[in-house]
Amino acid sequence: MKNYELSVIIPLHNTDLTMFANCVKSLKNQELGFDKIELIVVMHNCNAETFEGVRNLLSGPENVMLLELNNEVRSPSSPRNYGIDKATGDYITFLDADDMLTPECLRLSLKYIKESGADVCHFRKKLLFETENPVFVNELELWDHTQETIVVDRNTWNEHELFAGAWGMSTGRLYRRKLLIDNNLKFDESIKFAEDYHFVIGVYAKADKICLAPQLIGYIYYVNGGSLVQTTSITEERLLDYVSGFKKVFDRGLEAGFWMSETMGSLMLIIINWMFGCKDLSDEGRKKLKELMEPYIRSFSPIPPSKQYTGGRNDRINTMLIKYILREEPPIYTFIERGDEGEGHTAIDKQKDALARIMRNGIKSDYSRHYGFTEIATIEEYQKRLPVSNYESYYPMIRLTFEMAERGIFTDNDIISYAVIDEKNNRIPITYKAIVPYIHGLRRLLGCCKTFVLSEALPFEGSKLTLDNKYTNSIFGIMLKEYLAEAESFGCGYSSFTTPKEYLFPEKVCDMTIMRWVFALKDRDVETIFSPDSKTLSLRKKELKDNWQAICKEIEKSDVERANELRKIFESQEDISFNMLWHKLKREICWDMEYYFDEYALYGKINEDGYIVLDLDNVFYEFYKPGEDVFYTVAGISKEEEYHVLISNLCGLYRFDTGLSVRCFDVNDQSVVVKII
Numbered sequence: 001m002k003n004y005e006l007s008v009i010i011p012l013h014n015t016d017l018t019m020f021a022n023c024v025k026s027l028k029n030q031e032l033g034f035d036k037i038e039l040i041v042v043m044h045n046c047n048a049e050t051f052e053g054v055r056n057l058l059s060g061p062e063n064v065m066l067l068e069l070n071n072e073v074r075s076p077s078s079p080r081n082y083g084i085d086k087a088t089g090d091y092i093t094f095l096d097a098d099d100m101l102t103p104e105c106l107r108l109s110l111k112y113i114k115e116s117g118a119d120v121c122h123f124r125k126k127l128l129f130e131t132e133n134p135v136f137v138n139e140l141e142l143w144d145h146t147q148e149t150i151v152v153d154r155n156t157w158n159e160h161e162l163f164a165g166a167w168g169m170s171t172g173r174l175y176r177r178k179l180l181i182d183n184n185l186k187f188d189e190s191i192k193f194a195e196d197y198h199f200v201i202g203v204y205a206k207a208d209k210i211c212l213a214p215q216l217i218g219y220i221y222y223v224n225g226g227s228l229v230q231t232t233s234i235t236e237e238r239l240l241d242y243v244s245g246f247k248k249v250f251d252r253g254l255e256a257g258f259w260m261s262e263t264m265g266s267l268m269l270i271i272i273n274w275m276f277g278c279k280d281l282s283d284e285g286r287k288k289l290k291e292l293m294e295p296y297i298r299s300f301s302p303i304p305p306s307k308q309y310t311g312g313r314n315d316r317i318n319t320m321l322i323k324y325i326l327r328e329e330p331p332i333y334t335f336i337e338r339g340d341e342g343e344g345h346t347a348i349d350k351q352k353d354a355l356a357r358i359m360r361n362g363i364k365s366d367y368s369r370h371y372g373f374t375e376i377a378t379i380e381e382y383q384k385r386l387p388v389s390n391y392e393s394y395y396p397m398i399r400l401t402f403e404m405a406e407r408g409i410f411t412d413n414d415i416i417s418y419a420v421i422d423e424k425n426n427r428i429p430i431t432y433k434a435i436v437p438y439i440h441g442l443r444r445l446l447g448c449c450k451t452f453v454l455s456e457a458l459p460f461e462g463s464k465l466t467l468d469n470k471y472t473n474s475i476f477g478i479m480l481k482e483y484l485a486e487a488e489s490f491g492c493g494y495s496s497f498t499t500p501k502e503y504l505f506p507e508k509v510c511d512m513t514i515m516r517w518v519f520a521l522k523d524r525d526v527e528t529i530f531s532p533d534s535k536t537l538s539l540r541k542k543e544l545k546d547n548w549q550a551i552c553k554e555i556e557k558s559d560v561e562r563a564n565e566l567r568k569i570f571e572s573q574e575d576i577s578f579n580m581l582w583h584k585l586k587r588e589i590c591w592d593m594e595y596y597f598d599e600y601a602l603y604g605k606i607n608e609d610g611y612i613v614l615d616l617d618n619v620f621y622e623f624y625k626p627g628e629d630v631f632y633t634v635a636g637i638s639k640e641e642e643y644h645v646l647i648s649n650l651c652g653l654y655r656f657d658t659g660l661s662v663r664c665f666d667v668n669d670q671s672v673v674v675k676i677i
Contacts, residue, residue, distance in 0.1 A: 004038035004063065006110060007092045007177070009083030011076040013044045015097035017053040019222065024057055026100035026220070032107040038089045040065045041097075042079035077187035077195045080170075084180060092175045098222045099171065102126075105218030109174045116151045118211035120203060121174040123218035125166070126404055139166050139221075140308050143214045145366045145397050145409045150212040157210070159259035160304050168197030168249075168263060172219040179206060191245035192238075194267055198249045205256040215396040217403055234274045236285040243271060243292050250296050261301045262308075265317040268293060272324045290326060297321045306364065307408030346669045348635050350616035355379060358620055358648050361433060362411040366397075367654060383622070383631055383655070388646060390657045391426065401429055402470070410652020416482070418472040419599035420458070427472055428599050434650040437602045437618045438479040439486060441595050446495035449527035449586070452520040453497050454540045456512055457481060457505045475599045476532045476591070481505055498523050513543055517551045521566060522559055526582040533592040545576070596676065600658050601649050607673070611665050614672045621672075622646040622655065623662075634672045637664050642677060 008027065012020065028034045043054060043066065051068075058064045069082050080094060091113060095101060105123065113121035125139055142161040143150060152162065170187075179185065183206045187199045204210065246267050253260040271293070275281060300318055303309055309317070322328050359373045359382075368374065371385045387393075400406040401415055411431060418427035457477025473481070484501065487494035497504060498520040503512065520526060531537040544551070548570045556563035569580050579585050596603045596612045604614040614621060616634065623632045623643035637643060645660040647653060662674040 002062065004089040005036065005091060006032070006106060006174075007038040007040055007083075007087035007089030008095055008106075009080055009087060009092060010039070010041045010095050010097050011044055011079035011083070012041055012046065012050070012054065012097040013076075013079075014046055014050045017050070017057075019098040020054070021057060023095065023097055023100055026102070027095075029103050030101065030106050031103050032110065035061075035063055037106065038063055038065065038087065040067065040083045040086055042067045042069050042083050044069045044073075044076075044079040045071070073189050075187075075189070075192055075195060077189040077191070081186045081189070084177075084186065087177060090177060092177050092180065093173060094171050095219075096171060096221075100220040100222075102218050102220065105216070106174075108216050109213065109218060112149050112211050112213055112216075113174050113176070116149065116209060116211040118151060118209040119176045119179045119207035120209075121211040121213060122167075123172055123174075123213040123216040124400070124404060125169070125172040125219040125221050126217050128220060128222050139404065140406060140408075141165055141167075141214065142306055142308065142408075143212050143366070144370045145214040145400055145406065146370045148213070148215055148396075150214065151209055152212065153207075153209050160262075160306075162210075163253075163259050164262045164306070165266075165308055168194070168200045170196040170199050171221070173200075175203065179203065188245075188248065191248055193242045193245055194249050195245070197263065197267075198245075198252055201249065201253045201256060201258065204258070205252075215400065217400070234278050236278055236280050236282060239271075239274050239278050239281065240285065240288060240292075242274070243289060246271070247292055247296075259301070262303050264296050265300065265303060265321065268297070268321050268325065269317060272320060275324065286327070293321075293325050297326060307412070347616055347667075347672055348633075348669075351620055351634055352379065354617055355382065355620040355648060358650055358654075361413055361650055362652055364408060364412045365652065366409045367411075367652065379633055386655050388631075388655050388657055389653070391421070391428075394653070394656075395426070398427065398429060402427065402472075410654075411650065413650065413652075415470055417470055417478045419475045419478055420472060421599045425472075428653070429651055430475075430478055430599075431651050432482065434601075434618075435478060435482050437615060438475075438597065439483050441602065441605075442479060442483050442591075443494065445589055445591075445594060446528055446530065448493060449495050450523065450525045450584075451495040451497055451528045451530050452523075452526045453480065453499060453504065454516070454529065454531040455536050456499065456503065456516070459506045459509045475597065477505070495528065498526060514547060514550055514554055517544060517547070518554045521551065521581060522555055522562060524562070524582065525584055527584050527586050529578055529585065529588045531588075531590050534590050537588070537590055548576075598658070600651075600653060600656065601647050603660075611673045611675050612662075614674060616672065618650065620648040622648075623664075634667065637667055637672070639664050639667060 010023070027037060027039060030037065039058070041054060041058065041064070043051060055066065058066060065086060067082065067086065069079050071078055076096070084092065091110065093106070093109075109121045109123050124141070127139060142164050180203070183202075185199065185202050185206065187195050191198055249267070250260060250264055253263065271289070275289075297318070303317065359368070359376065362368050363373055376382050376385060397409045401409065402418060407414065410429065413431040413433055415429040416432050416435070417430045419430050420427055455476065457480055458473045460471055460473070483494070484497070484504075499516055500519065503510075503515060503519070531540070548566070552563045552567050552570070555566065566581065570576060573580065578588065594606055596606055601619045602615060603619065604612045607613055621634060623637050623645060624630065625643060631646065632643070640663065642661060642663050645658050645662055646655050647658055648655060661677040663677055664672070665675050666673040
């Protein structure tokens with residue numbers, strides 16, 4: 001009989017066979033090699049059609065064990081236990097029949113658990129939704145996402161990080177089988193919901209080491225509309241049965257000495273959701289519910305604020321439990337938010353304030369915990385503690401943000417969008433605070449005039465992300481969108497655009513060659529023409545020259561007088577200036593002639609000589625010469641010398657190598673002026 005290092009146990013109860021085929025496909029695509037995996041499928045209380053479908057998919061390979069189990073248990077606990085008894089691999093993982101594993105999952109998790117000598121390897125779980133607005137258990141983690149692996153034991157783990165979010169799900173982990181067998185660790189088949197938590201608590205109580213894999217997105221979890229978390233209709237008997245199971249979970253965790261407040265709070269919020277859907281919940285049932293849960297609600301220790309519980313949500317959990325389960329008036333909580341640092345007057349002071357503001361905006365982030373932001377007192381210490389970074393070093397963590405909706409890795413501020421940085425669709429996370437200088441620059445340039453924008457944002461089709469609905473666009477498109485959102489909020493002090501919003505920010509790819517000009521030329525009151533760059537301005541002028549007849553024809557459908565007026569101008573002049581088309585026109589502005597910027601930062605204003613006056617208030621700069629290990633701040637650079645540029649900014653890019661090379665043109669107490677090489 002062949003020995004396997006790894007056993008995959010799949011409980012299956014009449015699962016959709018198309019979904020199960022995807023599950024099997026993900027196993028056959030494992031980089032570890034499918035033949036190295038012992039696959040145990042336990043068909044639990046299945047109908048004949050499911051039996052036949054599973055056998056058609058998997059009969060034949062010697063590494064596949066197809067088992068039948070029929071009993072009265074109505075949860076995955078029983079088939080998982082049966083699979084544990086039959087498994088022969090040194091390590092075990094559980095996979096639900098409608099979920100999948102990423103190709104690298106088993107290869108890397110096996111590597112990590114063996115190298116660390118851990119009893120458990122916990123990797124990340126990505127959610128796929130059947131419904132558009134599902135309710136799901138929080139999959140964010142409070143780990144340090146700057147590390148590939150973190151090995152902890154009872155003496156070194158941080159309970160607030162380890163026992164938060166969906167930590168208790170039994171899937172998304174690799175277990176040492178010997179640990180399970182030696183300690184008789186099985187699923188409690190009497191628990192109807194959250195049996196995973198009960199099992200994992202037992203495992204953690206016996207484990208010597210646990211290996212966390214923050215960057216390994218290994219498990220793809222399919223959230224279907226019929227899951228228990230989303231159930232909105234439930235009977236009183238069933239509700240109390242579930243709550244009795246929760247009590248077992250809580251007791252086991254507290255007996256093991258684990259921090260259980262967040263887990264108890266999260267699971268009891270599910271109880272509240274069920275209560276609202278329980279149409280036959282009687283006063284006696286409410287009383288029983290209160291009796292079961294009151295000791296745990298009263299014993300809550302405070303849940304620390306984090307990216308999982310922001311804006312007072314940590315306190316609101318306790319408030320809701322007191323209000324809806326204990327049926328008491330909750331206490332009133334107040335929250336105090338710190339203000340920003342003051343701005344210095346000299347170049348050096350401005351940079352110190354900028355760095356302080358940048359670090360404080362990430363004070364709760366993984367970067368802060370890893371590099372000790374709270375302990376850094378000087379610029380020199382900041383440079384000593386944090387390594388020079390680049391996109392390659394950031395990519396695994398950026399991937400966690402857009403595939404997992406992870407938060408708080410780089411900064412405490414929420415990501416509002418992603419800026420595309422190259423043809424490969426690589427992207428940089430953008431926060432609102434980081435885009436504010438772009439918006440302020442645009443406000444100063446445009447004022448309150450009617451503006452014709454010569455370009456549109458990239459199409460939004462297919463760019464929204466799975467969990468938190470962020471979007472990907474050019475930095476120009478992001479700037480325009482946030483500018484317009486601010487204008488809609490405040491109402492005055494902003495320019496209005498000729499192109500309607502739905503065309504300026506198109507959902508799908510569309511040809512704007514004619515329409516952008518139709519919208520602009522129909523409006524006689526255009527005062528400003530705004531272009532992202534000089535190249536776009538030249539292209540648009542040629543576009544108008546080549547298509548004016550079609551443009552006039554389209555305008556004629558709604559404004560014959562304006563169409564005829566424009567035709568006379570085009571027919572009578574060889575070279576058309578914009579002032580001939582709009583008598584109120586005052587300015588033609590190219591953004592790249594006013595500011596130097598890219599996806600990483602708005603570096604500063606371009607002066608009349610074409611040099612960049614660096615923005616010292618919002619970006620922290622460092623300069624170095626290739627081949628040297630010395631990194632200068634604005635206080636240490638010299639005129640006429642050439643440098644490469646590092647930046648730290650409010651997006652959470654720290655000591656990030658931009659690839660820019662500059663020559664210092666002027667440096668003094670008030671400003672730094674450079675020219676791009």
